[in-house]
Each structure stands twice: as C-alpha cells, then as structure tokens.
Amino acid sequence: xxxxxxxxxxxxxxxLMLYAVPFIVSNVLQAxxxxxxxxxxGQFGGSSYAQSAIGNCTTVTSLLTQVIIGxxxxxxxxxGQYYGAxxxxxxxxxxxxLFTMSLxxxxxxxxxxxxxxxxxxxxxxxxxxEQAQQYLRICALxxxxxxxxxxxAAALRAVGDSKLPFLCVGVGVGINIVxxxxxxxxxxxxxxxxxxxxxxxxxxxAVLAVYFVWRNQPLFGLRLRNLRIKLDQAKAMxxxxxxxxxxxxxxxxxxxxxxxxxNSYDVYVSAASGVTMKISQFCQLFSAAMYSAxxxxxxQCAGAKDYERIRKVVYRAIxxxxxVTLVLVAIVELTAPQLVAIFTPDATTQHYAVxxxxxxxxxxxxxxxxxxxHGLAVGVGNTWFVFFSSFCNCILARLILAITFxxxxxxxxxxxxxxxxxxxxxxxxxxxxxxxRWKRSIPERGGKDAA
Numbered sequence: 065x066x067x068x069x070x071x072x073x074x075x076x077x078x079x080l081m082l083y084a085v086p087f088i089v090s091n092v093l094q095a096x097x098x099x100x101x102x103x104x105x106g107q108f109g110g111s112s113y114a115q116s117a118i119g120n121c122t123t124v125t126s127l128l129t130q131v132i133i134g135x136x137x138x139x140x141x142x143x144g145q146y147y148g149a150x151x152x153x154x155x156x157x158x159x160x161x162l163f164t165m166s167l168x169x170x171x172x173x174x175x176x177x178x179x180x181x182x183x184x185x186x187x188x189x190x191x192x193x194e195q196a197q198q199y200l201r202i203c204a205l206x207x208x209x210x211x212x213x214x215x216x217a218a219a220l221r222a223v224g225d226s227k228l229p230f231l232c233v234g235v236g237v238g239i240n241i242v243x244x245x246x247x248x249x250x251x252x253x254x255x256x257x258x259x260x261x262x263x264x265x266x267x268x269x270a271v272l273a274v275y276f277v278w279r280n281q282p283l284f285g286l287r288l289r290n291l292r293i294k295l296d297q298a299k300a301m302x303x304x305x306x307x308x309x310x311x312x313x314x315x316x317x318x319x320x321x322x323x324x325x326x327n328s329y330d331v332y333v334s335a336a337s338g339v340t341m342k343i344s345q346f347c348q349l350f351s352a353a354m355y356s357a358x359x360x361x362x363x364q365c366a367g368a369k370d371y372e373r374i375r376k377v378v379y380r381a382i383x384x385x386x387x388v389t390l391v392l393v394a395i396v397e398l399t400a401p402q403l404v405a406i407f408t409p410d411a412t413t414q415h416y417a418v419x420x421x422x423x424x425x426x427x428x429x430x431x432x433x434x435x436x437x438h439g440l441a442v443g444v445g446n447t448w449f450v451f452f453s454s455f456c457n458c459i460l461a462r463l464i465l466a467i468t469f470x471x472x473x474x475x476x477x478x479x480x481x482x483x484x485x486x487x488x489x490x491x492x493x494x495x496x497x498x499x500x501r502w503k504r505s506i507p508e509r510g511g512k513d514a515a
Contacts, residue, residue: 119338127316138305166215202259236269264346267496336416437493
C-alpha cells in the first residue's frame with residue numbers, strides 16, 4: 065500500500081529531509097547502474113575502449129530518460145495538486161491517464177532508439193564505435209521499462225510516497241551488480257553483458273513499481289480494463305510536462321555536443337570524460353533529491369494555497385543543499401586520484417580524469433542552488449521557467465563557451481567552460497523567487513472532486 069503523506073503540515077526541515085532521504089538513496093542506487101557498468105568495464109571489459117563506449121551511450125540514454133522523466137513530471141504535479149486539494153477521483157483518473165501515456169511513449173522511444181542506434185554513435189564520432197553501437201542497441205530494449213517505472217514512480221511520489229520507488233530501484237541495482245559480475249567478469253561478455261545486466265534490472269524495477277500502484281486501487285484505480293487517456297488531464301499533464309521534457313532534452317543535447325567535442329581528442333580523453341561524468345553526477349544526487357523533494361512539497365502546498373510555507377521550503381532547501389555540496393566538493397578535491405582509480409587502471413585515462421574532475425566539481429555549488437529554484441517552478445506547474453533557465457545555462461552558456469574555449473584554449477578551456485556554465489541559472493532563479501512570479505502559475509484546483 066502506498067504510504068501517503070500530507071506534506072503541507074509539520075516542521076519544514078523535518079518534512080524536507082524525511083521526504084528527500086528516500087530520493088537521495090534512490091538516486092544513489094539508480095546512479096550505480098551505469099557506475100557499476102563503468103567500473104567493471106574498466107577492470108574486466110577492455111578498459112578505456114569499453115568505458116568510452118558506455119560513456120557515449122549513457123549520454124544518449126540519459127537524454128531519452130530525462131525526456132521521459134520530464135513528461136511524467138507533468139503527471140506527478142497534477143496528481144500531487146489534486147491530492148493536496150483532496151480530489152480523490154481526479155487522482156485516480158490522472159494516474160490512469162499518466163500510465164496509459166507512459167505505455168505508448170515507452171514503445172515509441174524504444175523502437176526509435178533501436179532503429180537509430182548505429183547512426184547515433186556515428187554522428188557522435190564514438191572512438192569505440194562497434195562496442196558503442198552494440199551497447200546502445202541492447203539498452204534500447206530497456207527504454208520501455210524505464211518509461212513504465214517512471215510513470216508508476218511519479219504517481220507514488222505525488223502522494224508523498226518516496227520510499228516505494230526507492231525500494232524498486234534498490235532491488236534493480238542489486239540485480240544489476242550481480243549480473244554485471246556474472247556477464248562481464250564471469251562470462252566475458254564485454255559491453256553486451258553490461259547492457260543486458262542493465263536491461264534486466266530495469267525490467268524488475270518497472271514490474272515492482274507498477275505492482276505497488278496497481279495494488280492501491282482506492283487511491284490510484286489502475287486496472288488493465290481502465291487504461292485510457294482522459295483528454296483534459298492529458299492536456300494538463302503535457303502542458304506542464306512537455307516544457308520539462310524539453311528542458312531536460314536541452315541539458316542532455318548540450319552534453320552530447322560537448323561529448324562529441326571530447327571525442328575529437330582520443331579514446332583516453334573520451335573515457336576520462338565518462339569517468340568524470342559518473343563521479344560528478346554522483347555528487348549531484350543530493351541536490352537532485354532536494355529538487356524532487358521541493359517540487360513534491362510545493363505541489364501539495366500549491367494545492368492547499370499555502371504560499372508562505374512554499375517560500376520557507378525554498379530557503380531551507382537551498383541552505384541544506386549548499387551545505388552538503390560544500391562537503392562533497394572538498395572530499396572530491398582531496399581524493400580525486402583515488403576516486404578515479406576505482407574506475408580505471410589506465411594511467412593516461414586517470415591523468416585526464418583527475419584534471420577534469422577537479423575543475424568540474426566546482427560547478428556543483430551552482431547546481432545545488434538553481435535546482436531548488438527549479439523545484440519551486442516545477443511544483444507550481446511553471447515548467448516553462450525551468451526550460452528557459454536550462455536553455456540559458458546549457459545552450460547560451462555551456463555550449464557556446466565550450467566551443468569558444470575549446471577553440472582558443474584547447475581541452476583545459478573545454479573543462480572550465482563546462483564548470484562555469486551552471487552559474488547562469490542562479491541569478492535567474494533568485495529573480496524568479498523574489499519577484500513572486502511563481503504565484504501566478506498556481507492553478508485553481510481546490511474544492512471537491514470534479515464531476
């Protein structure tokens with residue numbers, strides 16, 4: 065049974081942390097999918113070539129996963145606002161609509177990625193081309209289950225349950241680690257083994273998440289015979305979800321462009337970039353969890369029209385996120401060589417990865433701040449602001465700076481450009497919160513269930 069929680073009451077710090085902790089643990093576990101692949105590939109799968117292949121493919125699958133998360137976020141916002149307004153029937157209708165849309169999107173995304181996998185790696189100039197193509201084709205099969213998981217997890221989180229999605233991911237990660245060792249270290253299947261381990265784990269996570277939603281009929285009403293799309297709710301979800309999906313696409317497209325520039329050097333620089341990305345993303349997990357917690361709490365508070373609590377949640381979350389990130393940055397700066405050595409025994413790859421990591425990690429402080437502001441915007445349903453902010457830091461800043469600095473300063477310039485880019489979204493978020501423009505986005509969803 066889903067553990068429903070009213071996020072509009074109680075201590076703000078306690079509510080934030082209790083709601084965020086399962087997100088943090090879930091994010092950590094989810095990150096270990098590809099981290100495990102990267103580590104075991106470095107030790108047993110051909111070192112830098114296997115790591116380069118996995119790193120390039122992960123950039124692509126992350127793009128599609130972020131699009132899926134963006135769309136399902138629209139459903140989570142809508143369900144959360146209905147739940148905060150005590151409109152149970154609309155909660156059920158929204159859940160069914162969200163899951164039906166997830167099934168359709170999952171089939172389309174999986175098919176398109178499978179058919180285009182080879183050409184995508186050619187476009188990205190992947191150094192380990194054959195291995196990258198093989199890995200991406202297999203991972204395409206898992207995109208359907210990623211979509212199902214995110215649709216179900218969005219519904220659970222909307223009603224305050226961040227523990228069950230964490231449980232689903234935890235089981236999947238355990239399976240992924242075991243199968244990575246069996247397929248790569250034991251059977252010598254190389255990157256194909258890493259890909260199959262990931263897909264099987266994704267299937268298990270999806271099945272568990274759907275089961276937890278399905279068994280809570282009074283709240284979610286999910287049944288096979290009930291699958292349908294209610295047009296007004298689908299429109300509301302897409303209105304909030306599409307800008308969020310576009311925003312996440314912009315982020316990933318910028319990284320794909322940067323990865324393509326990195327690939328123009330050699331396989332060692334490419335593998336080092338993949339290692340750096342994994343460690344940096346791991347350090348982002350707390351800020352990402354605070355973003356999810358803030359958006360969930362704000363969505364319910366928006367439904368209850370508690371504006372003062374929303375503002376306090378934002379201030380408290382920024383303080384917590386920045387404090388934790390400062391500690392993480394210090395740890396990474398002091399232990400960068402040791403962290404990199406976990407991923408690869410290759411001395412050349414280690415050299416580039418340590419330099420990249422020590423520069424890149426500084427940008428996490430900017431990330432910690434603007435993600436909370438993005439959580440505010442998503443919670444009130446203004447996903448267009450999130451898109452605008454991400455466009456500014458990913459395209460106007462990261463991509464343009466990366467191309468320019470790479471041209472004039474080479475690889476070091478590219479590293480510094482990627483670190484500096486997230487700062488752009490910090491003053492934008494500050495202006496958005498202080499101007500009270502977020503209040504204009506809160507819809508009228510109060511009252512009893514719609515007829």
